[in-house]
Amino acid sequence: MSDKINWFPGHMKKALGIIGENLGLVDAVLYVLDARAPGACINPGFEKILNEKPRLYILNKADLVDDGYLKLWSEYFRKSGHACTAVNSATGITSGVIKEVRTLLAEKIQRYKDKGVKKTLRIMVIGIPNSGKSTLINSIGGKKKTATGDKPGVTKTKQWVKISDGIEMLDTPGALWPNLEDQEAAKNLFFIGSIKPEIFDNTELALMLIERLKETAPDKLESRYGLPPTENIAPTEILEIIAKNRGNVVKGGEADFDRTAIALLDDFKKARIGRIGLEKPDIQ
Ligand SMILES: Nc1nc2c(ncn2[C@@H]2O[C@H](COP(=O)(O)OP(=O)(O)OP(=O)(O)O)[C@@H](O)[C@H]2O)c(=O)[nH]1
Numbered sequence: 001m002s003d004k005i006n007w008f009p010g011h012m013k014k015a016l017g018i019i020g021e022n023l024g025l026v027d028a029v030l031y032v033l034d035a036r037a038p039g040a041c042i043n044p045g046f047e048k049i050l051n052e053k054p055r056l057y058i059l060n061k062a063d064l065v066d067d068g069y070l071k072l073w074s075e076y077f078r079k080s081g082h083a084c085t086a087v088n089s090a091t092g093i094t095s096g097v098i099k100e101v102r103t104l105l106a107e108k109i110q111r112y113k114d115k116g117v118k119k120t121l122r123i124m125v126i127g128i129p130n131s132g133k134s135t136l137i138n139s140i141g142g143k144k145k146t147a148t149g150d151k152p153g154v155t156k157t158k159q160w161v162k163i164s165d166g167i168e169m170l171d172t173p174g175a176l177w178p179n180l181e182d183q184e185a186a187k188n189l190f191f192i193g194s195i196k197p198e199i200f201d202n203t204e205l206a207l208m209l210i211e212r213l214k215e216t217a218p219d220k221l222e223s224r225y226g227l228p229p230t231e232n233i234a235p236t237e238i239l240e241i242i243a244k245n246r247g248n249v250v251k252g253g254e255a256d257f258d259r260t261a262i263a264l265l266d267d268f269k270k271a272r273i274g275r276i277g278l279e280k281p282d283i284q
């Protein structure tokens, strides 16, 4: 790719500001990651802002990846000394999340108890756009108190949500960070729908996704679209075969690349190609 991807639009400054300003008010942070690309969801610089704040990594959208892959990432976090839990916030059970936070804060909770102080636990929920922060809060609270949506940038500002008598959660706008070095991570954020890829059209994006799927899940790609082994076939040719197999052709029998690309990108987002994780953790 010739152009560097600009994945740090101006309004992201606001999101990072909100997180920084409120960090002192909260007892713990839920760091919501999209399980399909957890590495791309984490910013090493951001780790510095969080510093010693107790935090629980959430591998959200667990329903969209396979169990073996999920296990790899859970182990990765545990080995690096961090609490981590996998959930499906959209339709799954999330009550375990609060239990994990209580475990994380056990000493602090005990201290308050010993002093006879009734203290509200405040938990801030952070993560990249569209990772499912607001959905998770609604699921834990059992009520739809925050706006959610199938596109990045739904939550525009902070919102406190009362979960129960002793727990409040802070929803924050999705935050990205400037990490212009890692282009592969940036592409993954396009595929999972966390950044609007304004500099690429559908076909360009679909070709990048095919490239990625050829590496990560060729069997699923082939079986979804009835393809021959894709190892030695160029992405453009693969997209063309998919177009013809789907009957996406324009006048004269030419492949309709744009329509096919939209379908492929959507198939991936909805896990119709299969439950696919895009990146493996760096395990030494
Ligand atoms: N399949 C699946 N979809 C999920 C899950 N959690 C959230 N979603 C969907 O992901 C989309 C984004 O959810 P939101 O809760 O709005 O995400 P957000 O992180 O608050 O996004 P911003 O406010 O834009 O930063 C919605 O369409 C949700 O239904 C999950 O665990 N599994």
Ligand SMILES: [Mg+2]
Binding pocket: 133, 134, 135, 147, 148, 154, 155, 171, 172, 173, 174
């Ligand atoms: Mg939101």
